[in-house]
Amino acid sequence: MTTAGNAQQKMEAYLGRLRQLLRGMNPEDAREVIEELRSHIREKASAGGECTAAGVDAALTALGTPEDLASQYTTDDLLARAEVSRSPVRILQSLFRWASLSVAGFVVLLTSIIGYFLGGALLWCAVLKVVHPRTAGLWVFPNGADTEISLRLGFGNPPAGGRELLGWWIVPAGLVVGCGMVILTTRFALWCARQYRKSLALPRG
């Protein structure tokens, strides 16, 4: 009775941790994941008849840590979703979850935020150039050794001491480079997710 209780406890602790880590996943899907794994652990642990604590231990070890498992569900979810929609918002949502689970996810999230931010800023600048023709654009501020280059959306007065670099070319350049950065960032995030997924896919050897 104590061993059976112990085994049960260990399994529930593992599944409880996993449930916590899967928060953010669609709740119905998360519930199914937990039920499926509970069924798997029980069946593996009671191969010799009774469900033993040692059996549960072995089954849990074979599954890997809850963190690794949750990371795999999260990156797989990201990859599956990306086949349907490449919306940066949805990709960032998944990346936030992945970032909470692993260092790799965190680095990919940071890089993607920077990529989407720069791409978005360029697109905005191209659009706002039409509204603020005199102030929006790519400006350079000569300041001795460290010349400052800044992308301005054109709100407020024309900045003092600056010179605009691209003129109206910022419109096509901003649109092309901005779109390019958004697309590249998406591809980068998916590529990282795939690589990470592969690195966890099999034990070494």
Added chain:
Amino acid sequence: MKAREGSDQDTVDKWEVQLRKGCLELAILAALWDGKLYGLEILRRLESDSDLIVSEGTVYPLLSRLKALGLVRSEWVESDAGHPRKYYALTPAGRQRSREMAAMWSRFSASMSRLLAPLTREK
């Protein structure tokens, strides 16, 4: 350069692992070709019919991705063991995809075998 020579065996091992990983998705779809199976059965099938050493923590997330992609569907079935089991089966799209992947694999492996024939004949 020296470090490289030392890790030759390592490189070969890594290559083998990559090769196996690349086949996993097709292997799972193939295991389901004859009918529905639940997770542990799929794992056992992969273990007995192939020498893909599969980590269990990999197969379940992959199954849920294949489901999200519409290649497999799942249903819960009560069992004598006292707990329900989640069975997976190929959808029509999954059968189509498996057939295409299998055809691609056969073409690829046939041309690789021709190319590799001289290497395996020696010794």
